[in-house]
Structure formats: structure tokens, C-alpha cells
Amino acid sequence: MNSPLFIFCLWINLLISSSLTWASPEQDRKQILTFYQQLFPQLQFADYAQGVYAIDSDAKSSWQAIEEFPPYEFALEEGKTLFNRPFNNGARYADCFPNQGIAIAQNYPYWDEHKQSIITLASALNDCRLQNHLPALPYAKGKITKLLAYMAFTSRGQLIRTIIPEHSPQALNAYEQGKAYFYQRRGQLNFSCASCHIDNAGKFIRSEILSPALGHTTHWPAYRLNTGEMGTLHRRFMACNKLIRAPIDAAQSPALRQLEFFLSYIANGLPLNGPSTRK
């Protein structure tokens, strides 16, 4: 019974079963969802689109009061004007997008098989500008947040639909890289994104409650009361990396696009509600 062949087979079986413990994106998503459902049994799934306010009842009422006269309104108006103004060549942003760019934010980011890269809504806007011989806009704040605010607004209520194409190992790899980034400890303070937004979600760090990572991509761009400015999702990633004294990856760098791809995938099915206001 204890023949070398038997031991060899046992060994092969072990190898196979250990590789089976590798989790698919769908398993990751379900596992994270279950984790938060146990942590915050009072929340409905859609509540996660409200970020930290879903679990911070004190801050929620002042947030709702602010939303009556939202500080992002100017950006939204300007964004609409910018979006509809023809370029010098007569073309418009709308011409670069499906459905004239209306109500499509839920389909971003996506994996572009042809370009072999992740296309985010922000990068698609700049691609459109480059095609029309206009310089790219900076990605963290400024003009791009206005365009994004308008596009997000027309997409309110749409459900996030992030797809990892089947039979595309590169797309899966991009997702896996984003996931690894999320769980990797970094910086002088040795935190990972998960240390704060999974392990300690709902707890106080000083006087701030830590938001769950589920819902991190629903509401961008955001007007931050802290800075008095509109900022993109990637600007927030940069702020968190600065907080933990880690190297700051640039907005729309491959690493941050992968991170967005991962976070957006696990948020599949959540309603979009950008632009928004945050502390």
C-alpha cells in the first residue's frame, strides 16, 4: 500500500487540492460580502453605497443636510457645459462614448482586450481628448472632476457592472494585482488598505470611523469638506497612502487602476450615487 507510486499520487493530489484553494474573483466578492454582513447586520446591501455614513449615524444627518445644497453643484454645472462644448474640430466628448456618454459609468473600469489594459472613466476621457488633439487633463483634481461629476450624475442609480472577461488571463491577472495591492502592507506605518477598511472597518481611528471597502467606488468624484475641493477616487487612494507614509502611486498609474478594478469588482451590483460630499 505504501508503494512509491501511492505516495507519489498522494503528493500530486495534495498539489492539486492546494491549488484549488485559490479563490476566484466571485468567491472573493462573496467572502467579503459575507464578512461585512456579519459585521454590520443592520445594513442592507445598497446601504454600502453611502460609505462611512451608512455606519456613522451622527455624521449621517449632517451629511444629508449638506446634500440638500450640495457643494459639488458648481462642478456638476460646469461639467455639463464642458462635456457638451464641441472641440475645435467640431467633435464632442459624447462622440467618444457608447450612448453619447450618458448613464454609462457603471461599465467602468473595464478590461480592454485590444489595448491589454484597464480603461477607467477618467482614462477614457483623456483618451478622447488625445484623439481630438487636446492635451490630457491631470487626473487627481481640477477640470477632470467636473467632467466626471456630470458623467456620474447621469449614471446615478445604475448598478456597478465590472466584468473580468472569461478566457482572459491578463484581465484576471490585473484583478489579482489589484487584490494583492489591497492586502499588501506598506509604508512606514506598515498598514494595508485591508488593515483599516476590512480588519478595522466600523472602528474609530481618532475621531474618524473607518468605512468598509465595499462601496468605495460608488460615488466619485467627491467634494471633500477637508480640502474644499473636488477630488477623484485615485486622489483618495493617494491620500490614504500618504496617511500611512507609503510611496504615493500616481493617479491612473497601472497599480491604482488595478486597485480600482478590484474594488469595483467586489462592489458589483451596488448603485452609483456620485458625485458626492465627504469629510
Next chain:
Amino acid sequence: MKKTVSLFLLVLITACTYPKIQQDLSIGKQLSFQRNKGNCLACHVIEDGEAPGNIGPALVNIPTRFTSKEDLKAFIWDATQFNAHTSMPPFGKNKILTADELDHVVDYIWSLK
């Protein structure tokens, strides 16, 4: 005579060292509270510190929690040695605090009854 001298010396020594200890503790306290230094309040309730977080336990009864000051120091130096999954930053190992600052913090935290 000998007795008076030694009593005098004792008083003198106490008088000189007592305020020093007090002062040292206040340095450690400041370093523990300061956001750009220990920022221990981000995660721990400590005495009268304002707006403490609740990621870690309240820092009380410290001498009953550690067998010696050296043990406490080792923990603050690098808490991941004792719990790989901890969210507490490795203050000494990652040079968040200098060796001198760390000693002040240890003196102060050790004093928390």
C-alpha cells in the same frame, strides 16, 4: 550626625530627581499623543487624551500586562513580532520614533496604572 547627613542627602536626591521624573513622563505623554509622533491616541484610550480611537485596548494597568519595562519596550518596538496580524505600527523597527523618543514613550506608558 551620620543619620542627619544621609537624611539630608536623601531629601536632596529626591528633590532633584522627582521633578525630573515628572518632566520625563510629560515628554513621553506628549510624544504618545502627538499625531506626527506616536499618535497612540489614534487607536487607544489613554488617560485624558482627546478623541481617542478604539482599534486597540485602553492603555491601563500596564505593569500587570507586561512582565517588565523591557517587554513593554519590545512590544512597542515591533508589535508584529507578537501578533503577525496586528494593526499596531512597528514604532522602533520602522523608525517612527527615535530610540530616545521610544524610551520616553515607554516610561510614560509603563506609568499608566
